[in-house]
Amino acid sequence: MTVATPRGDVDTPARGGRIRRQHEAAILAAAEQVFARAGFQGATMAEIALAAGLPKSNLHYYFGTKAEVYRAVLAHILRLWLAETDRINADADPREALAHYIEAKMRLTAEHPDASRVFANELLHGAPEIGDYLRNELRLLVADKAAVIEAWIAAGRMAPVDPVHLFISLWALTQTYADFETQVCAVLNRRSLGPADYRRATAHVLNLVLRGCGLASPIPEGESPCST
Amino acid sequence: MTVATPRGDVDTPARGGRIRRQHEAAILAAAEQVFARAGFQGATMAEIALAAGLPKSNLHYYFGTKAEVYRAVLAHILRLWLAETDRINADADPREALAHYIEAKMRLTAEHPDASRVFANELLHGAPEIGDYLRNELRLLVADKAAVIEAWIAAGRMAPVDPVHLFISLWALTQTYADFETQVCAVLNRRSLGPADYRRATAHVLNLVLRGCGLASPIPEGESPCST
DNA sequence: TGAAAACCTGACCATATGGTCAATTTTTTA
DNA sequence: TAAAAAATTGACCATATGGTCAGGTTTTCA
Numbered sequence: 001m002t003v004a005t006p007r008g009d010v011d012t013p014a015r016g017g018r019i020r021r022q023h024e025a026a027i028l029a030a031a032e033q034v035f036a037r038a039g040f041q042g043a044t045m046a047e048i049a050l051a052a053g054l055p056k057s058n059l060h061y062y063f064g065t066k067a068e069v070y071r072a073v074l075a076h077i078l079r080l081w082l083a084e085t086d087r088i089n090a091d092a093d094p095r096e097a098l099a100h101y102i103e104a105k106m107r108l109t110a111e112h113p114d115a116s117r118v119f120a121n122e123l124l125h126g127a128p129e130i131g132d133y134l135r136n137e138l139r140l141l142v143a144d145k146a147a148v149i150e151a152w153i154a155a156g157r158m159a160p161v162d163p164v165h166l167f168i169s170l171w172a173l174t175q176t177y178a179d180f181e182t183q184v185c186a187v188l189n190r191r192s193l194g195p196a197d198y199r200r201a202t203a204h205v206l207n208l209v210l211r212g213c214g215l216a217s218p219i220p221e222g223e224s225p226c227s228t
Numbered sequence: 229m230t231v232a233t234p235r236g237d238v239d240t241p242a243r244g245g246r247i248r249r250q251h252e253a254a255i256l257a258a259a260e261q262v263f264a265r266a267g268f269q270g271a272t273m274a275e276i277a278l279a280a281g282l283p284k285s286n287l288h289y290y291f292g293t294k295a296e297v298y299r300a301v302l303a304h305i306l307r308l309w310l311a312e313t314d315r316i317n318a319d320a321d322p323r324e325a326l327a328h329y330i331e332a333k334m335r336l337t338a339e340h341p342d343a344s345r346v347f348a349n350e351l352l353h354g355a356p357e358i359g360d361y362l363r364n365e366l367r368l369l370v371a372d373k374a375a376v377i378e379a380w381i382a383a384g385r386m387a388p389v390d391p392v393h394l395f396i397s398l399w400a401l402t403q404t405y406a407d408f409e410t411q412v413c414a415v416l417n418r419r420s421l422g423p424a425d426y427r428r429a430t431a432h433v434l435n436l437v438l439r440g441c442g443l444a445s446p447i448p449e450g451e452s453p454c455s456t
Numbered sequence: 457t458g459a460a461a462a463c464c465t466g467a468c469c470a471t472a473t474g475g476t477c478a479a480t481t482t483t484t485t486a
Numbered sequence: 487t488a489a490a491a492a493a494t495t496g497a498c499c500a501t502a503t504g505g506t507c508a509g510g511t512t513t514t515c516a
Binding site for chain 1: 265266267268269270345348349351352353354355359362363366367370371387388389390392393394395396397399400401403404405407408410411412414415416417428429431432433435436437439440441442
């Protein structure tokens with residue numbers, strides 16, 4: 001339940017010795033992979049143990065239960081997720097700020113697809129673990145940034161767009177490339193998404209959203225043919 | 229694997245008597261709910277049976293295995309999903325055609341959130357059952373519609389947008405309201421999404437996408453205050 | 457260097473759950 | 487209406503899996 005806010009108490013490196021820190025990290029990394037592929041119920045401790053290169057009993061030495069591992073993975077992910085809104089503030093240039101946010105989110109998605117998938121899975125199942133976080137920290141953060149966007153709109157610096165729905169859209173547009181990679185690959189006729197694909201996707205989202213917000217896109221689409 | 233293309237052979241009503249059709253429908257409906265909430269692994273036959281109002285053994289009379297129930301649910305969903313691209317054809321007006329598609333997808337999402345979630349879950353886990361469908365039927369359908377959009381762009385009837393990525397974006401923008409409803413509710417500070425919320429979401433997506441495609445939005449945002 | 461703390465792990469258990477089956481009842485149909 | 491077909495179901499089983507634990511090994515540190 002209390003998944004521990006980003007700087008919470010679940011996986012804070014501090015307690016335990018050298019070995020503990022190393023092995024916990026290995027377990028977390030393995031667990032992220034496995035949870036991403038199989039979901040909470042589908043993941044087995046045996047599988048995680050195998051991926052981490054440890055006997056199963058050892059997992060239970062570091063994490064009492066599967067749920068504890070899961071919570072630690074989520075806490076780890078939330079820390080990643082929370083940063084990127086810095087540049088969205090009243091003084092900033094709307095186009096630059098939004099572009100930076102989109103690029104950052106897209107990079108995060110490209111570099112941590114498994115994290116995105118674990119998060120997506122948690123949401124899909126009603127966010128039993130991180131519901132509180134969503135309704136508190138995240139809601140307030142979004143309300144804050146929404147006010148900035150409202151101000152930009154009021155000042156005529158961008159087209160009128162519902163700011164909260166805009167955030168929802170940005171999350172959807174970016175994370176879809178990790179969460180639903182299979183579908184994306186299928187329609188793009190690719191085996192998997194490489195850097196070139198992500199560059200193209202980023203250009204597309206920037207193009208669509210910036211123009212959609214009345215902020216002429218500076219990036220002409222279709223840089224390279226992309227044949228990864 | 230072969231999940232049966234929309235008019236496939238898994239749940240096609242044809243074989244079996246009156247009772248069979250009724251009970252299969254009840255099971256499918258119950259299963260959709262349960263799979264949406266818990267995913268494939270998380271769902272139990274006992275739970276589905278309970279929701280369907282039948283003893284567990286009876287499920288196994290109609291569907292041999294859990295996987296079979298799951299495949300039937302997916303086949304049922306694919307049939308829903310496949311229709312809505314009709315109006316996207318060379319002769320149509322881009323703005324009207326896209327607006328219609330967005331509205332249709334949004335309605336589908338609002339009316340069948342559980343279906344959307346089962347589908348999302350399947351994708352999230354690598355689409356083991358519907359992968360073939362995605363790589364064949366869906367890919368071809370999208371390639372077809374993408375050509376139409378290319379033609380519109382070439383004719384200067386809309387801004388240059390990567391057509392395949394545009395479809396990916398449209399799916400993401402609409403289905404996020406069902407798949408990640410928990411997160412949406414959290415940041416909107418709602419208990420659940422009502423018709424008014426969906427109206428507002430639709431207006432937002434239309435606004436963003438149409439302007440993003442260089443097709444001035446005819447719908448001014450923020451109709452009613454929406455307090456459901 | 458020795459003892460305390462941390463770490464490791466194979467064997468084991470309890471439970472949940474998908475699936476089977478044979479005996480029975482209900483429905484269909486000729 | 488009789489017999490064949492379809493449908494029903496409680497009891498039961500095999501397996502997978504999360505979790506325990508006692509006894510052993512390694513690391514730390516005064």
